[in-house]
Amino acid sequence: MNSAKHFNLTARVLHWSMALAILAMLFVGIGMVASISLRPSLVSLHRPLGMAILLLVIVRLINRLRHRPPALPADLPAVQVLAAKASHWVLYTLMFAMPLIGWSMLSAGGYPVTMIKGFNLPPIAPHDATVYAVLRGAHSWLALLLFATVLMHLAAALYHAWVRQDEVFPSMARGEPTASAAAVAAPTAEFGESPQTTPEPRE
Amino acid sequence: MPDLETTPSSNHHRAWPALLAIALIVAAVALAFAWIAGWLAPNRLTPQRFTNAIEIGNGQIYRGYRRAHAKGVCVAGYFEGNGQGAALSSARLFAAGRTPFVGRLSVGGGSPYGLDNKARVRSMALELNSDDGQQWRMAMNSFPFFGVSSVQAFYEQTVANAPAPATGKPDPAKQAAFAQAHPEFARFANWAKTAPWSTSWANTTFNGVNTFRFTNRAGETRNVRWSMQPQTPFVAMTAEQRAAVDGNFLSEDLVGRLGQGPLRWDMVVTLAQPGDSTVDPSQSWPEDRRRVTVGTVVIERSTPQTTGACRDINYDPLVLPAGVQGSDDPILAARSAVYSVSFNRREHDIASGSAGAATGKATAAEAKP
Numbered sequence: 001m002n003s004a005k006h007f008n009l010t011a012r013v014l015h016w017s018m019a020l021a022i023l024a025m026l027f028v029g030i031g032m033v034a035s036i037s038l039r040p041s042l043v044s045l046h047r048p049l050g051m052a053i054l055l056l057v058i059v060r061l062i063n064r065l066r067h068r069p070p071a072l073p074a075d076l077p078a079v080q081v082l083a084a085k086a087s088h089w090v091l092y093t094l095m096f097a098m099p100l101i102g103w104s105m106l107s108a109g110g111y112p113v114t115m116i117k118g119f120n121l122p123p124i125a126p127h128d129a130t131v132y133a134v135l136r137g138a139h140s141w142l143a144l145l146l147f148a149t150v151l152m153h154l155a156a157a158l159y160h161a162w163v164r165q166d167e168v169f170p171s172m173a174r175g176e177p178t179a180s181a182a183a184v185a186a187p188t189a190e191f192g193e194s195p196q197t198t199p200e201p202r203e
Numbered sequence: 204m205p206d207l208e209t210t211p212s213s214n215h216h217r218a219w220p221a222l223l224a225i226a227l228i229v230a231a232v233a234l235a236f237a238w239i240a241g242w243l244a245p246n247r248l249t250p251q252r253f254t255n256a257i258e259i260g261n262g263q264i265y266r267g268y269r270r271a272h273a274k275g276v277c278v279a280g281y282f283e284g285n286g287q288g289a290a291l292s293s294a295r296l297f298a299a300g301r302t303p304f305v306g307r308l309s310v311g312g313g314s315p316y317g318l319d320n321k322a323r324v325r326s327m328a329l330e331l332n333s334d335d336g337q338q339w340r341m342a343m344n345s346f347p348f349f350g351v352s353s354v355q356a357f358y359e360q361t362v363a364n365a366p367a368p369a370t371g372k373p374d375p376a377k378q379a380a381f382a383q384a385h386p387e388f389a390r391f392a393n394w395a396k397t398a399p400w401s402t403s404w405a406n407t408t409f410n411g412v413n414t415f416r417f418t419n420r421a422g423e424t425r426n427v428r429w430s431m432q433p434q435t436p437f438v439a440m441t442a443e444q445r446a447a448v449d450g451n452f453l454s455e456d457l458v459g460r461l462g463q464g465p466l467r468w469d470m471v472v473t474l475a476q477p478g479d480s481t482v483d484p485s486q487s488w489p490e491d492r493r494r495v496t497v498g499t500v501v502i503e504r505s506t507p508q509t510t511g512a513c514r515d516i517n518y519d520p521l522v523l524p525a526g527v528q529g530s531d532d533p534i535l536a537a538r539s540a541v542y543s544v545s546f547n548r549r550e551h552d553i554a555s556g557s558a559g560a561a562t563g564k565a566t567a568a569e570a571k572p
Contacts, residue, residue: 027235030236033250033543034240034249035249035250036248036249036253036354036536036537036540037354037533037536038536039536040521109517110330110516110517111522112336112337112338117528118337118525129514129550129553133550133553133555136551151232151233154229155225155228155229158221159221162221162224163221163225
């Protein structure tokens with residue numbers, strides 16, 4: 001197997017910019033529905049940011065399908081491998097679903113889907129009370145699921161970086177190391193040798 | 204979450220500070236989220252809590268109905284610009300000939316069974332759809348200025364007017380305490396007491412009350428307020444006449460009038476001068492401000508709200524087209540936020556099948572309380 005040990009530059013740029021955008025989006029979203037005074041300004045930020053995330057995740061998925069991600073450490077316990085794979089599926093699904101649900105929810109509520117003043121997206125769902133109510137509920141609950149998954153992802157990333165000190169965190173934080181950098185980044189002796197015989201593709 | 208049992212045993216003595224740091228970071232992010240959500244601040248005024256106060260003030264929840272201004276009818280027609288508005292705002296509405304709308308005429312109060320002759324406040328809401336795909340939603344009231352100058356006071360007013368459990372009526376002591384705490388309310392109370400009641404929605408003036416900003420094609424921005432002034436001549440009701448009319452007289456009158464022909468209101472835009480308050484809707488602007496009649500609202504037909512197109516529209520006054528913006532009036536922002544919660548709740552009622560009366564599918568027992 002000759003796969004890369006690090007995510008490619010496109011993947012890393014998309015990962016970190018989307019991490020920032022999604023975390024901001026979750027806070028904007030909860031602030032928007034819970035604020036008596038900031039709703040108008042946060043709504044006008046929430047909608048275009050949601051569409052930006054949708055466009056970015058399309059690019060990200062294409063990149064992901066074209067570039068095999070680095071393998072997970074071979075010594076990672078099966079339960080953690082499962083958690084890593086499941087959480088990535090949830091994250092990818094919600095990155096697509098949340099903007100699309102938001103867009104169709106606004107359509108079903110009869111709202112204009114305003115990106116910037118004067119430019120609206122077309123409706124993608126019928127104006128209907130039931131469709132709206134179901135999508136509105138889904139948007140809230142899935143936002144909480146997304147937030148919980150992001151927190152788990154953050155915890156797992158820091159666990160890899162600070163506790164296991166394996167290659168997982170650097171594979172998203174940095175490009176392929178040069179020979180001298182690889183020596184520095186290599187696992188310290190206390191972890192022992194990590195046998196890389198049967199690398200598991202990430203996710 | 205990482206499984207601690209699987210951590211290499213040689214690393215245990217070093218792992219716990221890192222695990223603690225991770226737990227603290229995750230907890231901090233989660234706490235920030237919960238704080239912004241209002242979950243950790245039970246006394247902070249959120250749109251949900253404001254809507255709860257309105258529901259309590261209504262005495263009960265009327266499923267599927269608007270939590271405020273629950274009683275009304277759907278109307279439809281068009282706005283016809285006269286060209287004068289184009290100098291003030293680039294909104295397509297002012298340039299185009301006719302812009303169709305789905306509207307609603309209503310009375311104040313949270314009960315869909317309230318009596319028209321007891322409702323001091325009447326309202327007109329419009330959703331105008333111009334041919335450039337832009338929408339303009341307006342929610343206007345018959346009072347000429349708002350009762351209070353802050354969102355907190357608006358909330359306190361709602362709480363003070365809630366019926367006391369023992370009597371089913373508002374507590375006069377609470378209302379008096381509210382009035383004393385908010386002296387600006389005296390002007391509104393005086394309007395409510397002394398302004399004549401008109402005989403119809405058709406001869407009622409509806410005021411935007413909050414300040415908006417118009418931007419024209421040249422990029423000039425002005426603070427404005429607007430009113431819909433009826434072409435139907437004003438006729439006042441005496442107290443005796445009002446006591447004698449039917450509790451549904453407004454919708455009966457409307458249907459009768461529309462049978463004779465369309466009803467018209469002139470849209471009159473008032474332009475602010477420097478120094479006129481844009482943030483306090485309880486402050487009127489001086490009478491001598493320049494006014495421009497920009498077009499006419501024409502209502503052609505009405506339908507019951509249970510089955511009409513207005514039922515599933517949130518008349519959020521901050522859904523605005525290019526050329527129109529909201530001002531920094533905090534009550535405007537609060538209206539947008541609370542209307543949204545009210546809309547979510549009533550659409551949820553309808554979706555869950557608990558809103559028979561509101562959707563025209565009432566059982567005999569549900570039709571009247």
